[in-house]
Amino acid sequence: MRIxxxxxxAPAPWQQWWVLSGRVIRPTLRNGELLTPPAASVxxxxxxxxxxxxxxxxxxxxxxxxxxxxxxxxxxxxxAFAAVSASFRSATDAVLGINHRFGxxxxxxxxxxxxxxxxxxxxxxxxxxxxxxxGHVIGFRFYNGAEVTTxxxxxxxxxxxxxxxxxxxxxxxTRNPEATSHLLMLPMxxxxxxxxGVQPVEQxxxxxxxxxxxxxxxxxxxxxxxxxxxxxxxxxxxxxxxxGPALGWLVGTxxxxxPLYAYQSSRRR
Amino acid sequence: xxxxxxxxxxxLLFKGPRAASRESYERSPWRLLVQIRLQTxxxxxxxxxxxxxxxxxxxxxxxxxxxxDIVLGKAISQVSGESALYGSVPMxxxxxxxxxxxxxxxxxxxxxxxxxxxxxxxxxxxxxSVMFSRIxxxxxRIFLTTVAILCVGLLLGFRFRQGIMEAxxxxxxxxxxxxxxxxxxxxxxxYAAKALVVEATGLLYAxxxxxxxxxxxLAQYPSWIQPAVQxxxxxxxxxxxxxxxxxxxxxxxxxxxxxxxxxxxxxxAVPLTNGYRRASMRG
Numbered sequence: 357m358r359i360x361x362x363x364x365x366a367p368a369p370w371q372q373w374w375v376l377s378g379r380v381i382r383p384t385l386r387n388g389e390l391l392t393p394p395a396a397s398v399x400x401x402x403x404x405x406x407x408x409x410x411x412x413x414x415x416x417x418x419x420x421x422x423x424x425x426x427x428x429x430x431x432x433x434x435x436a437f438a439a440v441s442a443s444f445r446s447a448t449d450a451v452l453g454i455n456h457r458f459g460x461x462x463x464x465x466x467x468x469x470x471x472x473x474x475x476x477x478x479x480x481x482x483x484x485x486x487x488x489x490x491g492h493v494i495g496f497r498f499y500n501g502a503e504v505t506t507x508x509x510x511x512x513x514x515x516x517x518x519x520x521x522x523x524x525x526x527x528x529x530t531r532n533p534e535a536t537s538h539l540l541m542l543p544m545x546x547x548x549x550x551x552x553g554v555q556p557v558e559q560x561x562x563x564x565x566x567x568x569x570x571x572x573x574x575x576x577x578x579x580x581x582x583x584x585x586x587x588x589x590x591x592x593x594x595x596x597x598x599x600g601p602a603l604g605w606l607v608g609t610x611x612x613x614x615p616l617y618a619y620q621s622s623r624r625r
Numbered sequence: 626x627x628x629x630x631x632x633x634x635x636x637l638l639f640k641g642p643r644a645a646s647r648e649s650y651e652r653s654p655w656r657l658l659v660q661i662r663l664q665t666x667x668x669x670x671x672x673x674x675x676x677x678x679x680x681x682x683x684x685x686x687x688x689x690x691x692x693x694d695i696v697l698g699k700a701i702s703q704v705s706g707e708s709a710l711y712g713s714v715p716m717x718x719x720x721x722x723x724x725x726x727x728x729x730x731x732x733x734x735x736x737x738x739x740x741x742x743x744x745x746x747x748x749x750x751x752x753x754s755v756m757f758s759r760i761x762x763x764x765x766r767i768f769l770t771t772v773a774i775l776c777v778g779l780l781l782g783f784r785f786r787q788g789i790m791e792a793x794x795x796x797x798x799x800x801x802x803x804x805x806x807x808x809x810x811x812x813x814x815x816y817a818a819k820a821l822v823v824e825a826t827g828l829l830y831a832x833x834x835x836x837x838x839x840x841x842x843l844a845q846y847p848s849w850i851q852p853a854v855q856x857x858x859x860x861x862x863x864x865x866x867x868x869x870x871x872x873x874x875x876x877x878x879x880x881x882x883x884x885x886x887x888x889x890x891x892x893x894a895v896p897l898t899n900g901y902r903r904a905s906m907r908g
Contacts, residue, residue, distance in 0.1 A: 387817075392824040399828055403835030410845050411700050437827075532677045533731070533823075541827050542685040542724065547659060549696045602704060 367462055374473030380445060381478060389441070393483035393544055394436040400430045401490035408554060417556045418590035423495035428580035429553025431512055432573060436544040438483035438520035442476040443527030443536045446450045450531045455621070470551060473520050484509070499585030502593055508583035511599075514606055521613050528620055549559030553577045572605040579603075639843040650749060657751040664758030665743050669765060673739050678728050686721035687777050690714065692779055697841065699840035700794040706870065707843045715798070715866035716839025719859055722803030723769040723830040725895075727823060729763050729807055730814035734822070737815075737904040746905040756901060759811070760804060767803040771796055779808040795869040798882070802862050806830075813899030858885040 384390050419425045425608050449455050449468070488496070498505045500581050523540060530536050541557060548554075550564070551573040560568050579602035582592035592598050626767050626797060636854035652657060672678045693713045703707035736742050745755050775783070775796070785792045814822050836850070837859040854860055868875035 388821050389824065392821070392828065395828055397823075399835070403831065406847060406850060407835060407841045407845055411697070411841055437824075441824065485881045526681055530674065536677060542689055542720075543745050545831075546685075546688050546692045554696060555700075557700075561695060561699075588789075620881065 363485065365462055369464055369467060369520055372463055373471050376468055377474045380472055380475035393438040395433040397483055397486035397490050400433040401494060402409045403429060404554070405494050405555065412555050415559055417557050418588055420587045423491060424586050426553065427491040427496040427584065428577040429548055429551065430491060431484060431580065432515065432576060432608050433544065433548050434483040434487040435480050435512060437525050437541065438479040439476055439516055440540045440544070441479065442472060443519040443523035443540055444533050445472055445529035446524040447531055447533040447536050451533060451622050452527045469524060469617065472524055476520035477513065477517060480513060480520065484512050484516070497546050499587060500583065500594065504583050505583070508580060511579060511583065511602065516608055518606055521610065525543055525617050525620065531586070544621040547571065547573045575601040575605055588615055611624065651751055657754055660750050660754035661758045661761055664754055665761040667705055667764035667766070668758060671840050672766065674715050680723060682725045682766055685775050686770060686774055689720065690717040690774060690777055693717065701841060704845070708782060710778055710781055710783040711871045712721055712839040712863055714774060714783050715863045716775045716797045716834060716837055716859065718771045718790065719802060719862055720830060720834055721774060722767040722799045725766050725770060726763065726803065726807040726810045727826045730761065730810035730822060733759065733811055734814050743906040760807070763807045764800050764804060771799045778832060780857045785866045787869060787870055791869040795866050798866050802858060802882060805889040808893045808897060810888055812897040812900060815897070815904055833857060834861040837863055856881065858882060861885065
């Protein structure tokens with residue numbers, strides 16, 4: 357007598373990734389969600405530039421104009437806004453139980469996360485593109501060569517990946533789609549304002565200056581500002597002492613978040 | 626046997642004159658009050674046990690107020706001659722009210738999806754109680770947020786220079802506008818997709834915040850945009866609250882704010898009730 361056996365399916369990870377990414381991206385093409393990252397880019401550009409131009413115009417650290425000074429912060433805020441929606445999606449997935457379902461299917465543990473991240477990167481890219489376009493309108497220009505400009509875009513996108521990863525983790529931890537997105541949005545504004553993006557570190561009260569100078573957003577802004585360059589040398593030189601800390605924050609945070617994510621998803625199962 | 630007995634009992638309960646009294650029970654104004662109290666307590670209890678909501682309604686606005694004081698406080702005080710807190714405390718109170726409105730709106734969507742709304746629709750409760758209890762819960766949340774932000778403001782140096790009466794009215798201004806904003810969000814929430822509502826409302830209140838006199842003084846904006854800044858609801862609220870706390874014109878900004886509130890409520894009332902009825906009768 358033969359014992360009936362089933363053949364274990366051998367799914368293709370790439371195809372799974374493609375299908376799961378489509379699952380996240382396709383609804384956003386229909387429900388208007390695709391329009392929010394560009395809208396956020398425009399909002400942050402006018403929201404920071406128009407009211408603060410006069411007020412902060414005197415403290416530029418020697419840079420040529422306020423648009424050039426402000427753009428890294430606008431880029432970071434726009435990307436963060438796009439990345440925050442990752443938390444909404446992962447919280448929804450966690451609540452609806454689709455993660456349990458995926459866990460019972462022959463899918464690699466990180467594939468659903470990767471698919472959600474790809475959707476977030478897609479949104480971050482559009483936010484980044486529109487932030488640069490808006491910046492161009494108010495007077496921002498790239499002053500360094502093609503390689504350094506490419507490095508600017510890559511660094512900004514990597515920050516987007518990092519923020520999406522963080523948002524995804526927070527979302528699947530809180531399992532509350534309602535509150536999570538806003539929970540992340542205002543803190544982004546708080547960190548953005550408490551950085552060197554709006555005004556130089558010397559303008560802050562003395563007791564908070566060490567925090568302002570060393571917090572990750574400020575380090576990202578120093579790096580992005582140097583990569584974008586300026587007509588004056590005040591933007592900072594592109595060297596490891598400027599770019600290094602930003603990369604350090606990126607790699608370090610990802611190295612902490614990934615094990616946390618693994619712990620989080622294994623605990624739920 | 627037991628089943629049959631139960632059947633008879635139910636039959637006795639809902640027969641003849643009892644049916645008529647059940648109808649009046651559902652429509653009794655007194656019952657409405659009792660049910661509103663009950664359901665308001667339900668919503669508030671849910672929020673207070675949810676860490677994320679608590680953080681969003683209390684901690685985050687307070688952090689924003691501290692940040693604004695540190696980052697823009699000095700520069701604004703230099704150009705305007707008075708403490709920036711008289712603009713930023715009201716503005717942060719309003720932002721807290723508005724960001725909380727989204728929590729409420731999406732909570733409403735979730736209750737529709739979970740079927741709670743349709744469940745309440747078939748139970749002998751006053752039809753208006755569900756809507757009114759949401760409004761009452763939102764009012765309570767906004768009031769608590771405003772009090773918390775005020776306490777932090779007092780720590781930072783905010784003072785009421787007028788009287789007790791003015792201070793009490795000051796506390797009610799965010800509630801009035803916050804409720805109108807909640808009506809708007811709930812009306813949108815009953816029709817649009819979830820993720821879009823969260824993001825669109827986030828953008829909306831960020832826009833109102835960046836272009837209000839609580840962010841920077843009016844003179845800091847370019848002259849072409851000043852009329853828009855001057856006549857938007859958040860500026861009216863900030864100016865009315867500035868007048869109530871520091872002194873200055875109150876009547877004109879208050880009238881502007883109430884006009885905005887009336888307009889928002891007038892626009893949202895019909896879509897809100899229709900959307901609510903539709904959401905309740907779904908399935």
